[in-house]
Amino acid sequence: MTFNKEDTDYTLYLVTNNELIPSGLDIYGQVEKSLQNGVTLVQLREKELDTGAFIARARKIHELCERYNVPLIINDRVDVALAVDAEGVHVGQDDMDPALVRKMIGPQKIIGLSIRNEEEMWELLKSGADVDYIGIGAVYSTKTKKVNKPQQGPNGVKRILQLISENRPSLKSVIIGGLNKYNITWALRESQFGNKTTDGVAVVSCIMAQHDAGRETLETLDSILVGFQRSNEHVTKKVNNSDSSVVHFITNSVAQQFSANTCIAVGGSPIMSENLNEFDDFTKIPNICLVLNTGTPKLESLTIYQNALKAYNANMRPVIFDPVGCGATEMRRELMRSLLSFGHFTVIKGNLGEIATLAGINGENMRGVDSTLDLDIRSAVDKFSKVAIDLKCKIEYCYVDGGDPLMANITASGCALGGVIARHVACVPYIDTFAATVMAVSTYKEAAYRAGLKSKGPGTFLANFVDELYSVSTSRNLENTHVTYM
Known part of the structure; x- marks a missing residue:
């Protein structure tokens, strides 16, 4: 030689x-x-x-x-x-x-x-x-x-x-x-x-x-x-110029239909699968993102979650983690801890109670999967920065206003947001994850605000929200939603 x-x-x-x-x-x-x-x-x-x-x-x-x-x-x-x-x-x-x-x-x-x-x-x-x-x-x-x-x-x-x-x-x-x-x-x-x-x-x-x-x-x-x-990827692909993203949902049964509809409304293509034999093949699809939602855990769920996380991490595909109701029971808390120590998550989303549990504070403030925690925005930022620090994340804060109170009166509005975030994150370089997430949340809140103006109650809001989500994602007109960087 x-x-x-x-x-x-x-x-x-x-x-x-x-x-x-x-x-x-x-x-x-x-x-x-x-x-x-x-x-x-x-x-x-x-x-x-x-x-x-x-x-x-x-x-x-x-x-x-x-x-x-x-x-x-x-x-x-x-x-x-x-x-x-x-x-x-x-x-x-x-x-x-x-x-x-x-x-x-x-x-x-x-x-x-x-x-x-x-x-x-x-x-x-x-x-x-x-x-x-x-x-x-x-x-x-x-x-x-x-x-x-x-x-x-x-x-x-x-x-x-x-x-x-x-x-x-x-x-x-x-x-x-x-x-x-x-x-x-x-x-x-x-x-x-x-x-x-x-x-x-x-x-x-x-x-x-x-x-x-x-x-x-x-x-x-x-x-x-x-x-x-x-x-070494330097060219930023913008969400609204990208091909359709594919969103692989492992999510709770209550949220599946609504999550699929909202995903389609913003230009995504949803797949629902908990079949371990498909995970590696899914990761070969361009512009794919996994939504890992732990809302209805079963005895075999941890194996499914871990195998999915392995596959997406190995192929450097983004993963959105939604630890639904993670503070409600000890089993859910242990599941959350196991997953956080097992792999890498691109975005972790949750309500106040769920993120508080992640941060190790006020973890009992859950009613089922709903949060009962009441914090002002500045207090939330101060307390929850602990999650980013502990998980070695880059620290950036912003507050997105908008939305409508009727969002709290329909099932799966929080869970469906995970799919909308996934659709945006899937088609941008990793470095643009934060901006893509802010865009997704802004789109979601703008649609909710518009739907609230024309709705009589939760039933009409549900249909109007999907329509407005489609409209906003097409126009990118966010005139009623404001982002404040902190």
Whole structure:
């Protein structure tokens, strides 16, 4: 293999762990399957093997890597790397000094260094050590390796990328720690600093621990490529110039018909499905968004919700979460907590009581699925900013006035809003989610205001509201609705 370290592709970086391999499989088979399906860099990490056994294993792994023109990095052990003529060495903060490693392996080999926080990044920058790339992590919690430092999350990665961008832009980086095909795309997008992204993703268990390492490699690589593509998308597609959005509803039975009608009125195309076998196929549809409404949970609902969330997260499709009545019972509260810790939501919508439960305040102020909480707007903003902070969201506030009191007298007016938001969010880049959500809520309230002017009661309001929703979404005339940014 002809090797030039300047040509190294860090996109999908496999770090081996022999202890994770399923029974009946071995490290050589797992590594070769990954190489056949898109791994671009391999690190052999062995903490328990004696030197002789480590060298023997490294030689075999190196032969595999050379067959597929992929560089091999040895973790920590410079002597092993020299013995097998590996392409590089990766060291941690408690291992050999990178400057000494460089003296030993020469200028043509790769050196990687683990960076766990901004302080360590500053130390590297001040030292001027000749390091080719850094491994930033752990991004999320991981069971693969004992981590003594707090997880950084995407925001921590972003701060380190900022330091690289401003001080040493040629330095390469990969992110590592708790990453898999379900969260990689979001981690890549959320960690981007301006136009600066990490150069790749390092993974362990999501390939090494899998029975079909080849298939998992392909799916992990797909998630990485989607993440990079979405992160670099600069052209904003406006809602009113877009093709019809598809809205996949997993919603409560009471709201299905009204949600479908309002979705169609604003130009969306609704699909109702709780069939696990369809979720992956749905995510391949352009301009699709999932509405996950937990209004009528059953014993099997958590499995359905989690599988849908996995599929949409893996393909970087937006998800609207409506935790209906989440403060009404302990079962609903536990369901909400499970979903919040399981995956990523693009928009979380709810009434005052539901959002209060999310924020951990006044969680008992629910009557069935209705809120009994009474707060003025400023108090609500102050209290509920806790949700955005805890969930590491970007903090933006606005208040949309308008609407009509009759909205509170018809069933599913809140649930149907989720579908209208989904129709708007589905066809814009992620960065425009907030603006698309504001547009959706403004459209909804404008339609309600107009419907209220011509309605005698809830019955006539219901029909008039759908008509006005269609009219407003066509004209985008929001003359009776005002948005106040706070």
